[in-house]
Every structure is written in structure tokens, then in C-alpha cells.
Amino acid sequence: MTTHWHMLTLIGEDKPGIVAAITKALFEFGLNLGETSMLRLGGNFTVMMMVSGDHQEAELRDRLKPVIEAQGMCLNIDPIKAHLHEHVLPNIQVTVTGADRAGIVAQVTAALAALGFNILDLESDVAGTAAKPIYIMQIAGVADVPVESIELALEQLRQDGVDVNVNPIETYIG
Amino acid sequence: MAILEILTLPDTALKQVSEPVTEFDDELRAFIVDLDETRANGPGAVGIAAPQVGFFRRVVIMDCSKTRKPVPNHGHLILVNPEITHWEGYEMGREGCLSVPDYTGNVIRATRIHLVAQNPEGQRLEFDMEGYEARAAQHEIDHLDGMLFVDRVVSRRTDLFKRKVYQKGGSK
Numbered sequence: 001m002t003t004h005w006h007m008l009t010l011i012g013e014d015k016p017g018i019v020a021a022i023t024k025a026l027f028e029f030g031l032n033l034g035e036t037s038m039l040r041l042g043g044n045f046t047v048m049m050m051v052s053g054d055h056q057e058a059e060l061r062d063r064l065k066p067v068i069e070a071q072g073m074c075l076n077i078d079p080i081k082a083h084l085h086e087h088v089l090p091n092i093q094v095t096v097t098g099a100d101r102a103g104i105v106a107q108v109t110a111a112l113a114a115l116g117f118n119i120l121d122l123e124s125d126v127a128g129t130a131a132k133p134i135y136i137m138q139i140a141g142v143a144d145v146p147v148e149s150i151e152l153a154l155e156q157l158r159q160d161g162v163d164v165n166v167n168p169i170e171t172y173i174g
Numbered sequence: 175m176a177i178l179e180i181l182t183l184p185d186t187a188l189k190q191v192s193e194p195v196t197e198f199d200d201e202l203r204a205f206i207v208d209l210d211e212t213r214a215n216g217p218g219a220v221g222i223a224a225p226q227v228g229f230f231r232r233v234v235i236m237d238c239s240k241t242r243k244p245v246p247n248h249g250h251l252i253l254v255n256p257e258i259t260h261w262e263g264y265e266m267g268r269e270g271c272l273s274v275p276d277y278t279g280n281v282i283r284a285t286r287i288h289l290v291a292q293n294p295e296g297q298r299l300e301f302d303m304e305g306y307e308a309r310a311a312q313h314e315i316d317h318l319d320g321m322l323f324v325d326r327v328v329s330r331r332t333d334l335f336k337r338k339v340y341q342k343g344g345s346k
Contacts, residue, residue, distance in 0.1 A: 085276050087276055087277070087278070089268075089270075089278060091242075123329075168242065168243055169268050170241050170243065170245070170267075170268075170306055171218075171268040171269065171270055171278055172220055172221075172267065172268070172269045172270070172309050172313060173216070173217075173218045173219050173220055173221075173269070173270045173271065173272065174219060174220050174221030174222060174223070174236065174269075174271060174272070174310060174313045174314055174317075
């Protein structure tokens with residue numbers, strides 16, 4: 001028996017019971033879940049999950065077909081190299097808030113990438129109202145540079161009226 | 175001196191509520207030495223609470239003086255029968271736990287607290303704490319009440335929605 005990992009990506013219109021139906025099918029097929037991310041985005045429910053087992057990809061696809069169709073979802077399966085218990089702790093958090101306009105994410109992340117900042121987690125959302133949308137983004141990541149260098153790199157965005165906060169993350173372990 | 179075994183999830187003993195310390199004797203002080211050695215041995219541990227090593231008495235140790243960037247702190251603290259008498263403000267911060275290896279999450283804690291406790295000799299202590307140190311005390315006192323940080327973890331998204339929904343006073 002060879003245990004290997006696949007990343008399953010599922011997207012469909014949000015409704016109650018999606019996770020229960022999908023994970024029941026995976027469990028009955030003898031698969032294990034690893035790390036997952038499940039999130040409602042704009043009325044869609046999105047799922048990315050690591051699954052492991054001794055299955056073949058084609059077999060997995062066939063097995064999931066009825067439940068995927070019943071739930072009205074799209075499924076993508078990718079073989080991945082993956083390991084558990086290798087979490088990386090973020091040491092810097094960047095919070096960005098501003099009137100919604102094209103290019104905020106591209107500008108912020110370009111500045112971060114230039115400093116070797118590795119994004120571990122990025123959540124962004126459009127708040128406010130349709131007439132006055134606000135873009136809010138929180139990024140947690142790892143960088144070897146001081147907070148001040150990141151502040152400096154993001155200064156131009158501030159000049160453009162975007163509110164940017166950079167804070168060190170001091171994880172409390174106790 | 176000894177490094178004690180740390181209880182980890184899913185050990186249900188971590189849910190047990192610890193009893194107040196009533197005897198401030200050499201036995202207690204010997205235990206505190208071992209508990210502190212265990213804390214120092216824990217990977218990256220800043221604090222530790224007695225129930226994490228299966229001793230269900232209200233004792234915690236913490237030392238917030240060694241953060242990467244200095245934070246307001248009272249140094250190395252041994253707190254017996256600690257009690258928070260005042261809370262103010264709230265803020266999100268990242269926590270992990272010796273009893274929950276390889277997992278960290280965001281937790282909302284009070285920004286400023288007033289804390290009363292006793293030292294290992296039974297004398298009264300009193301502190302005003304803020305930020306990271308206040309977080310440490312709240313995390314450790316939770317252990318004494320059988321509570322783990324995983325019971326309090328929230329998504330960063332939760333914070334966004336809180337601001338959006340509550341500050342404007344609107345309904346969804």
C-alpha cells in the first residue's frame with residue numbers, strides 16, 4: 001500500500017450540507033483528510049483539502065462523481081507532494097484597508113515579494129456598500145527583514161490613501 | 175530538579191479545574207522549580223501552568239522579558255492562586271500551547287488586566303499588565319480553569335465581520 005496525497009478543489013453554490021456530503025463520501029472510500037481550507041466566497045462555497053490514501057486518481061474521481069453532481073459542484077484533483085506537521089510560524093502581519101480599487105493586492109504583494117516576504121496566509125474581503133466598497137486585506141507571513149523596511153516599502157501606498165499597518169507577530173506559547 | 179511530562183491533547187485531564195494552593199511549603203516550592211525547568215525546556219515556551227504537567231493546583235509561571243521586540247513586562251513571574259480582577263479592551267493575537275503541539279491560532283484577549291496573586295511564600299502580589307504579558311496571564315489562568323486556547327480560536331475573518339457588523343450597528 002502506498003500512501004500519497006492529492007489536493008481536492010471544490011467549488012459550488014453555497015448551501016447547507018456540502019461538507020457533510022463530501023467528507024462522508026471520502027470517509028467511506030477510506031481516505032484521510034489532512035489540512036483543509038473551506039470558505040464562502042461571494043455566495044460560493046470553496047473547499048481545498050489534502051486527502052491521503054492508497055487510492056488511484058481515476059478511482060477517486062469516479063467515486064466522488066455522484067456526490068459532486070448531487071451537490072452541484074466542480075471538482076479538481078491534483079497530485080501533490082505534501083507533509084503534515086511542518087507548520088511555519090508567521091512573524092509579520094500586514095493589514096491593508098482602503099477604498100476599493102484595482103491593483104491594491106498587486107501593489108502590496110509586489111512590495112512584499114521584493115523583500116523576500118513569504119505569504120503564509122492572505123485573506124481579503126470587500127466590505128462597505130456597493131456604492132462605497134472598502135477593500136480589507138490581512139496578510140500573515142515570514143520575512144527576515146525588519147518591520148521598518150516593510151513599512152518603507154509600503155509607504156507609496158499610504159501616499160495613495162491606502163491605510164497600511166505592519167506589525168510583528170509575537171506568538172505566545174504557554 | 176526534573177523535567178516533567180507535559181500533558182497534550184486529547185488528554186481530558188487538561189479540562190480539569192485546578193484547586194487553590196493552601197499550603198505554601200517546601201513541597202510546593204520544589205514543584206515550582208521542576209515546573210519552571212519544564213517551561214524552560216519547552217520549545218519556545220514563555221509560560222506554563224501546573225495542570226499542564228498533571229498537578230491540579232493554581233500555579234503558573236511566565237516570563238515575557240525575552241520577546242524578539244521588547245514588550246512591557248514584569249520579568250519572570252511565579253503566580254500562585256492568580257486572579258484577574260479587572261479587564262479592559264480586547265485585541266487579537268497569535269497563540270500556541272505546549273499541550274497542543276504544532277498548532278497556532280488567533281485568540282481575542284483583554285488588552286489590559288489587573289491581577290492579584292500570591293508568591294511561593296504566600297505573600298500577596300499585584301500587577302497591572304498589558305498586551306503580550308496580559309495575554310500570557312489570561313492563557314495560563316485559562317489552563318487553571320480547564321480551558322485551552324483552541325477553545326477560543328477565531329479566524330481573522332471573524333474580526334473583519336465584527337467590525338463590519340457591530341460597529342455600524344447593522345444587521346446582516
